[in-house]
Amino acid sequence: MPLTLTDTAAPSTSAALASPSRKRATLSRLLKEARIAFSEKGLAGARVDDIARAAGVTKQLVYHYFSSKEQLFASVLDESAQDVLADLLALELDHLPPVEALRVFLQHAIDQYRLDPALGSLAQESLRFHEHNTHPVERNRFVDLAPALVAQMERILQRGAASGEFRDGVDARMFYAACALLTTGGFTNHYTVSAVAGFDTTSAAGAAAWREFSVDFVLSTLLAGDRPPLKRPALTASADAPRGQNRHHEA
Numbered sequence: 001m002p003l004t005l006t007d008t009a010a011p012s013t014s015a016a017l018a019s020p021s022r023k024r025a026t027l028s029r030l031l032k033e034a035r036i037a038f039s040e041k042g043l044a045g046a047r048v049d050d051i052a053r054a055a056g057v058t059k060q061l062v063y064h065y066f067s068s069k070e071q072l073f074a075s076v077l078d079e080s081a082q083d084v085l086a087d088l089l090a091l092e093l094d095h096l097p098p099v100e101a102l103r104v105f106l107q108h109a110i111d112q113y114r115l116d117p118a119l120g121s122l123a124q125e126s127l128r129f130h131e132h133n134t135h136p137v138e139r140n141r142f143v144d145l146a147p148a149l150v151a152q153m154e155r156i157l158q159r160g161a162a163s164g165e166f167r168d169g170v171d172a173r174m175f176y177a178a179c180a181l182l183t184t185g186g187f188t189n190h191y192t193v194s195a196v197a198g199f200d201t202t203s204a205a206g207a208a209a210w211r212e213f214s215v216d217f218v219l220s221t222l223l224a225g226d227r228p229p230l231k232r233p234a235l236t237a238s239a240d241a242p243r244g245q246n247r248h249h250e251a
Contacts (some may be wrong), residue, residue: 018238023239027065030051031073034075097165098166103219111181153175164224193210194206
């Protein structure tokens with residue numbers, strides 16, 4: 001687990017004498033540069049020397065705060081999860097009609113990935129890290145905050161069922177898990193999704209098309225009455241073909 005700002009380290013190091021504000025600034029720079037490096041090069045390709053140089057610190061100072069590159073990566077994932085989930089939890093949805101509340105929630109979740117391309121790369125690296133890491137991380141903000149997100153989703157589902165707009169008896173945890181996989185899949189599994197869909201889901205036009213279709217798809221599984229037709233979204237002429245493929249005519 002990474003040292004907190006109140007943890008103590010070997011008193012012989014100059015970092016131990018730094019003020020709390022200086023420590024916070026140093027950690028912030030380290031995590032920022034580490035996030036860039038891991039999202040661009042992956043855990044295996046990123047080098048601690050390069051991260052330290054970009055952050056303006058020594059390699060020794062990096063290891064003062066983090067025992068290994070893996071622990072630094074886990075801290076980057078932890079901070080990203082905190083930011084993403086806290087942002088979703090901050091949405092004010094209880095005053096919106098159930099259908100609109102769900103649409104706003106899902107669109108916002110997708111927009112997080114649209115506006116921050118590093119999230120998709122980090123999510124892919126996170127899967128490999130958690131599957132193969134033999135030393136589970138002690139702190140996981142995604143696990144900590146997920147129940148609050150499920151509760152938020154459950155309130156929307158219950159209001160929709162009570163109003164007759166949503167099907168009754170939908171399990172909030174299973175529904176949210178399915179929503180997360182589908183809506184963000186255009187970014188976290190973009191190669192497969194893009195190859196099947198026929199357009200690059202990470203391009204501006206492709207991301208907009210995936211946003212529209214995936215949200216309508218989720219709603220179509222839930223609505224008790226009229227449902228979206230699930231037609232192929234209109235793509236602009238500038239929509240990119242899937243990576244590694246030539247542009248071709250859409251059927």
